[in-house]
Every structure is written in structure tokens, then in C-alpha cells.
Amino acid sequence: MRIAIGWDGSDEGLDAMRLGSDLAEQIGAEITVACAIEPAMLPPELTADREEWVKTSHDLYEMARIALGHANFDFRESVHGPVESLNRLATETDTDLLVLGSTHLGPIGRVWPGSVAERVATHSSCPIVVAPAGYARGSAHPGISVLGVAYDGSRESREAVKVSSELAERLSAEVEVLSVAPDYVAADVPLGPLEALRGEPLRRVDRALAQLPPDVPAVGTVLQGGTAAALEERGVELDMLVVGTRGRGPLWSRVLGSVSADVIRTAPCPVVVVPLGSARGEVLDDYAATER
DSSP, X not given: OEEEEEOOSSHHHHHHHHHHHHHHHHHTOEEEEEEEOOGGGSOGGGTTOHHHHHHHHHHHHHHHHHHHTTOOOEEEEESSOHHHHHHHHHHHTTOSEEEEESSOSSSTTTSOTTHHHHHHHHHOSSOEEEEOTTXXXXXXXXXXXXXXXXXXXXXXXXXXXXXXXXXXXXXXXXXXXXXXXXXXXXXXXXXXXXXXXXXXXXXXXXXXXXXXOTTSOEEXXXXXXXHHHHHHHHGGGOSEEEEEEOSXXXXXXXXXXXXXXXXXXXXSSOEEEEETTOSSSSOOHHHHHHHO
């Protein structure tokens, strides 16, 4: 298994380094450090200076070596933008997980929060893992033992369940299937012709649990309220949260119907974004048959 880590020397990059290193150690994966050296990272008067480019690359390599300690890694640099560079690298190296910082992978202050992770995920060939802000400064991380996966019955969420299952097997972790019930469904009020909706979140959890391998410990939980807020709140109890997205258009536009990009920026645990079609192995056709 190969893990690629987006690196730009920033605090967010250090968060990605720490998370990528933790995952690689627990899974036994190889590490590639991916760095896009853009002209914007250099002073304007030095952008044409090849020696300055070489020095920047060397400095970033040395910083990566210090950040990763004794871990072995490959170092890959690119003169393209971060989005193109990261997606190209993931394809060329058959990367299984691409780890990014929560805010940016470009010059500090020049890229809006989450924009690189969002743009990478729209065309990525593999799941994206986003480290929460401050992850590198946190106390010792004991490892990933509980994986939450957001599930609403859509094809995207089915692929998220598949990826969470594969990760759980590699990490010897438990899967918690999460379904969110809107307040009006969970409330103790008559729903009239919509009464059948009341039990749908629990039925979806049961369908997802039935498709997980028997050797993967799993539980199901129905959350209540707005999807983004409910997932963020549950994230406090999780070591990692897995969600699906179509992989086209704005990130989160199809996660559980309507989920704000705030989740990726504010979730207290690492978030795995699974673009549609990026899950390893065959798409879960048996899931699709179950949902129809």
C-alpha cells in the first residue's frame, strides 16, 4: 500500500505529514512526499532563478526528512500547480491514499480554506485523507481504532462503506455506520403519509451493516439534526470519518444529499473523502441491488 503526502512546508503540511506517518506506520505502507514548487512560492524577482528553485526543493526535502523522523520516503517534486501535481502523482504511483492538510497546499494566505482538497477530490483517482488543523501539535495519537462512515444509501456512500471496510481490515479497527435523521423525522410528531420515513435511517444502517465482511467489527448509529453538524459532533468520538462524493463539481455537493464543506474544515478527526469511482476493487453492485 502506498500513501502520498502533500507537502508545502506549512503548518497544515505538518498536519498532513504527521497523519500520513501515523497511518503508514499502522498500516505498513510506503510513503511518497509530494511537493509542487510553484512560482508563487518564490519571491517575484527569483522565479526565473533555477538555483533558487533547487534550493527551495532541497529545503522542503530537509524539512520533510525532519518531519518524518526515521521513516523512509520517496520525494517527488513538480513545477505544476498543486492540484494537477497531486492528481498526476496519485495516478503515476498507484497511490492508495492521498493525505492533505486541512487548509491549503500553496503559498500561505493565497489559497482559500479547503480549496485545494476540494479541487483535488473532484478528479482524484484515490481517496483523499484530510488532517484536521493542529493535528501535528496534538498529543501522541494512539492509532485508528474506530472508523465512522457516513451512509445515506447513495452510490457515493456505498463506495465510502467499501473504503471504510478496507481501511478497518488494515487498521484492525471497528466501523461505525452513521445515518442522519432530520429533526422532523426524529421528532415525536405525526408525519401522516410520510410516516414510513421515520424508520428509514435505521433501515439504511442495517442494510449497510449486512454488506460488511463478517470479520470487520461494526455497529450502526442514527444521528439527529443537520447532516454536517451531526457528523462534526460525532467526530469527537471517532478516530476517522469516511464520506463519499461524486468526484465532480464542488466537494460535498452530493454527500448525504447536502453537506457543507465546513465538515472538512472543522471536523475534530481526520476525514477521508472517497470520490465516486476511486474505491479499490469492484464497485459494490450487490449494494446497488440491495438499495433498489
